[in-house]
Amino acid sequence: MALTAQSSDSGKQADSGATSGTLTGQTTMLRDRFAIYYESPIPDLDTANATAFAAEDRRQRGRPLFALVVTGPLPARVMIMKHLKGVRAAGLMPLMEWGPVDWPPQQAIRLALIYEKPAGRRIVRRMGDVIKAHQDQQFAKTLLRPLVMALGELHNNGVMHRAVRPTNLFYADAAESRIVLGDCATGPVALDQPVACETIESGMCQPEGRGAGNLADDFYALGASAVMLLTGRNPLIDVADDEIVKRKLTQGSYATLVSDQRVPLNMIEVLRGLLADDKEQRWDFEQLDLWFNGRRMSPVQAKPLKRAQRAFVFMNQEFLSPRHLAHEMATHWDKAAPIVLEGKLEIWLRRGLEDNQLADQVAMAIRNAAAGSQHSRGGINDLALANVLIVMDPDAPIRFRGFRAHMDGFGGVLSAAIARGQDTKPFTEVILAEIPKMWLGVRDHFSPEYVQLDGTFRELREFLIDGVNKGSGLERCLYEMNESQQCMSKLFEKDLVLTIRDVLPALDRLGARMDSKTHPLDRHVVAFVAARFPKEIGPQLLALNESDPKRSTLGMLSLLAVLQWRLGPEAVHGLCSWVGGLMGPIINSYQSRERRRWLEREIPRLVRKGSLPELYNFVDDAEERKSDFDEYRRARAEWSAANHQIKALESGQVGADENAERMGEKAAATGSVGIAIVTVAIVLAGYLL
Amino acid sequence: MGSGMALKVGVVLMLAVGLFLFLPTVLVLVVCMLPTGVALVVDRSASRSGWLCVGGLNFAAMAPSLFELWFEDHSLEFATSVISDVFALMLIYGAAGIGWLVYMTTPRIISSVMEMTSSHRIEKLKAQQQRLVEEWGPEVTRDDSGSGEGRGRASAAG
Numbered sequence: 001m002a003l004t005a006q007s008s009d010s011g012k013q014a015d016s017g018a019t020s021g022t023l024t025g026q027t028t029m030l031r032d033r034f035a036i037y038y039e040s041p042i043p044d045l046d047t048a049n050a051t052a053f054a055a056e057d058r059r060q061r062g063r064p065l066f067a068l069v070v071t072g073p074l075p076a077r078v079m080i081m082k083h084l085k086g087v088r089a090a091g092l093m094p095l096m097e098w099g100p101v102d103w104p105p106q107q108a109i110r111l112a113l114i115y116e117k118p119a120g121r122r123i124v125r126r127m128g129d130v131i132k133a134h135q136d137q138q139f140a141k142t143l144l145r146p147l148v149m150a151l152g153e154l155h156n157n158g159v160m161h162r163a164v165r166p167t168n169l170f171y172a173d174a175a176e177s178r179i180v181l182g183d184c185a186t187g188p189v190a191l192d193q194p195v196a197c198e199t200i201e202s203g204m205c206q207p208e209g210r211g212a213g214n215l216a217d218d219f220y221a222l223g224a225s226a227v228m229l230l231t232g233r234n235p236l237i238d239v240a241d242d243e244i245v246k247r248k249l250t251q252g253s254y255a256t257l258v259s260d261q262r263v264p265l266n267m268i269e270v271l272r273g274l275l276a277d278d279k280e281q282r283w284d285f286e287q288l289d290l291w292f293n294g295r296r297m298s299p300v301q302a303k304p305l306k307r308a309q310r311a312f313v314f315m316n317q318e319f320l321s322p323r324h325l326a327h328e329m330a331t332h333w334d335k336a337a338p339i340v341l342e343g344k345l346e347i348w349l350r351r352g353l354e355d356n357q358l359a360d361q362v363a364m365a366i367r368n369a370a371a372g373s374q375h376s377r378g379g380i381n382d383l384a385l386a387n388v389l390i391v392m393d394p395d396a397p398i399r400f401r402g403f404r405a406h407m408d409g410f411g412g413v414l415s416a417a418i419a420r421g422q423d424t425k426p427f428t429e430v431i432l433a434e435i436p437k438m439w440l441g442v443r444d445h446f447s448p449e450y451v452q453l454d455g456t457f458r459e460l461r462e463f464l465i466d467g468v469n470k471g472s473g474l475e476r477c478l479y480e481m482n483e484s485q486q487c488m489s490k491l492f493e494k495d496l497v498l499t500i501r502d503v504l505p506a507l508d509r510l511g512a513r514m515d516s517k518t519h520p521l522d523r524h525v526v527a528f529v530a531a532r533f534p535k536e537i538g539p540q541l542l543a544l545n546e547s548d549p550k551r552s553t554l555g556m557l558s559l560l561a562v563l564q565w566r567l568g569p570e571a572v573h574g575l576c577s578w579v580g581g582l583m584g585p586i587i588n589s590y591q592s593r594e595r596r597r598w599l600e601r602e603i604p605r606l607v608r609k610g611s612l613p614e615l616y617n618f619v620d621d622a623e624e625r626k627s628d629f630d631e632y633r634r635a636r637a638e639w640s641a642a643n644h645q646i647k648a649l650e651s652g653q654v655g656a657d658e659n660a661e662r663m664g665e666k667a668a669a670t671g672s673v674g675i676a677i678v679t680v681a682i683v684l685a686g687y688l689l
Numbered sequence: 690m691g692s693g694m695a696l697k698v699g700v701v702l703m704l705a706v707g708l709f710l711f712l713p714t715v716l717v718l719v720v721c722m723l724p725t726g727v728a729l730v731v732d733r734s735a736s737r738s739g740w741l742c743v744g745g746l747n748f749a750a751m752a753p754s755l756f757e758l759w760f761e762d763h764s765l766e767f768a769t770s771v772i773s774d775v776f777a778l779m780l781i782y783g784a785a786g787i788g789w790l791v792y793m794t795t796p797r798i799i800s801s802v803m804e805m806t807s808s809h810r811i812e813k814l815k816a817q818q819q820r821l822v823e824e825w826g827p828e829v830t831r832d833d834s835g836s837g838e839g840r841g842r843a844s845a846a847g
Binding site: 591592593594632635636638639642643645646649650659660661662663664665666667668669671672673674675676678679680683684686687 | 734735736738739741742743744745746748749750752753756760788791792794795796797798799800801803804807810811814815817818821822823824825826828829830831
């Protein structure tokens with residue numbers, strides 16, 4: 001996915017084109033086609049994580065459009081957008097286009113989605129609003145069926161909507177005869193879903209931890225929404241989320257939602273089918289299609305849970321089923337842990353529920369926690385309770401103190417916690433304590449998905465253990481678990497880095513204005529690259545994490561060079577200039593001062609070419625390194641030899657006087673004797689000759 | 690013991706005969722080579738070569754008179770005239786004095802020359818070290834053995 005922010009130069013001035021219609025004002029362009037009027041917000045169409053603005057298709061003027069610009073801190077579901085764009089269904093607000101745009105109000109690049117604007121209003125502004133009940137006989141045909149078809153179509157395209165709720169439904173026409181599903185891509189999956197519209201298991205989760213879900217979850221939400229449309233109000237508006245889950249557990253979802261409300265008789269069957277708490281019993285697309293085509297089936301009856309002969313008393317309440325008890329224990333964590341560890345629960349499971357297998361599993365779960373844990377007493381209690389809750393209710397999310405998430409919802413929890421600056425400790429504790437392994441251990445059937453999950457969580461644990469290094473830690477977990485997560489580096493506060501291909505262009509844009517003290521690869525950028533880059537970059541990460549500045553800088557340059565080599569772009573002048581200013585440690589790693597001066601002269605020339613691989617090859621040339629090393633070694637030997645000679649000469653001077661005296665005396669004696677011999681010879685010659 | 694004594698007696702007898710036969714030569718030698726004898730006695734240097742230095746020049750100055758005695762008139766009168774010739778004696782003793790002077794000054798001259806040569810060499814080596822430090826940095830002074838002596842030397846060189 002190549003995302004390139006469209007220039008909004010043309011849009012930053014008053015747009016004459018827009019004045020031809022009703023839209024006027026400053027615009028920014030998406031893919032040179034869709035103009036977003038950023039001074040014309042449409043608050044009615046806002047979502048929790050995005051702001052709505054008037055928009056126009058420059059190729060088909062007059063077409064009613066609006067833009068949702070992701071201005072919130074949470075990640076949008078980028079991965080589903082490309083699929084969503086191609087989906088056309090009567091019950092779905094069509095996504096026309098999406099992509100990054102220059103966003104003048106924040107002087108940043110933001111993600112924008114262009115939707116066809118529904119002609120009608122939002123059905124319900126708030127979940128507590130009361131509207132006119134849709135009691136007409138055509139409800140199923142005109143309102144419900146298009147929504148089912150839309151969800152089915154989305155599912156065929158690999159998309160789960162997970163935002164089916166009355167506040168996200170719009171009348172598609174002014175006559176309010178048709179309903180469409182609103183946006184589901186601008187925020188994390190199912191984050192804004194009310195617990196009333198979520199299944200029991202999903203309702204047990206914290207909103208961020210609900211996970212991707214499946215079509216059955218969408219159909220359940222559709223059933224709950226249908227009840228609210230048929231009755232004209234949310235019957236659970238004044239009920240706390242936890243109480244809703246409890247009621248659903250004890251009475252069943254249908255009974256909880258419908259309660260004493262009047263719903264058309266012909267809708268009871270489909271509502272029971274959609275709101276079935278047992279996934280196996282919940283109606284799927286085929287059953288709904290058959291029902292719409294007139295085939296009537298007997299209403300779904302909830303399967304009775306296994307109940308105990310005598311109740312287990314916890315928090316002054318009596319519980320007959322382990323699932324209800326597990327939920328209550330999770331709600332009152334600190335009170336539950338001692339009871340579980342004292343063995344009362346195990347006894348009740350054996351004698352009250354008469355389920356020895358479950359009792360054995362509970363005992364094993366406690367033993368595992370105590371045996372494998374390096375934690376304090378409190379830590380062992382927490383771990384034991386988390387394990388026991390998994391055993392007692394295998395379909396429930398993983399619960400660990402305040403942490404409650406499905407296996408595929410871990411990423412959402414971490415993403416939201418980091419985006420909001422919240423504590424991430426519960427997340428790390430769950431993974432480090434290997435609670436997901438316990439969850440996988442109690443599955444009653446084999447699935448390749450479980451094997452994959454096991455591997456994933458083992459990797460995540462390793463990343464957390466290796467948390468000090470760049471490319472590991474929480475940041476790596478964040479990007480590994482959230483495919484749609486944009487890079488959350490502080491460097492990219494004003495930018496939008498959604499894919500690995502966006503990294504270098506974004507750094508390049510930053511490069512021109514960055515000083516030579518800021519490192520382009522902070523923990524988030526490295527973790528993002530490590531999680532998204534498909535090739536092996538282990539050696540680069542190792543080098544990057546070295547304490548030696550030279551090796552660390554080489555690792556940084558090497559990683560960036562590999563990215564440019566594999567993914568482009570061809571030239572990154574800004575980034576090259578930025579990185580070029582950080583080459584000090586590499587230059588200084590050469591011993592020769594002359595070579596250093598030469599590198600300093602040559603680097604600007606390479607920076608102007610904008611090629612990181614060339615820069616890397618230049619500063620880490622193997623032959624140059626070898627020459628430098630060899631010459632340095634020779635220089636050291638030379639210095640050492642000179643040193644020894646100096647020492648020898650200096651120590652020689654101490655005895656030089658004695659030596660000179662001895663030599664002088666000998667020389668004088670020799671000379672004197674020589675003169676005597678010569679004189680004798682001359683005189684003798686005078687007499688003899 | 691008997692043979693030793695006999696040897697000594699023999700030598701003394703030979704010297705006595707020699708003294709009698711070569712009295713003029715002995716007289717000249719004793720008087721003229723007096724500085725050499727003195728040098729032999731007073732020289733306390735390790736090499737004990739002072740008497741050689743003095744003696745060489747002393748003998749060289751005495752040689753013309755000695756050969757004249759030997760080849761022209763080997764008489765006591767001539768020997769007496771030689772040792773009473775003030776100019777000849779001044780020449781002979783002056784030569785011995787020069788010998789002593791040479792003996793005293795030569796070691797210092799040689800010492801100065803040697804010192805001059807090694808200082809120049811040390812300067813050259815230090816300049817070479819300085820060039821190496823400038824090109825390779827202070828690290829080049831790092832001793833493989835790990836002693837910090839080299840670094841101190843580099844600073845000194847710098």
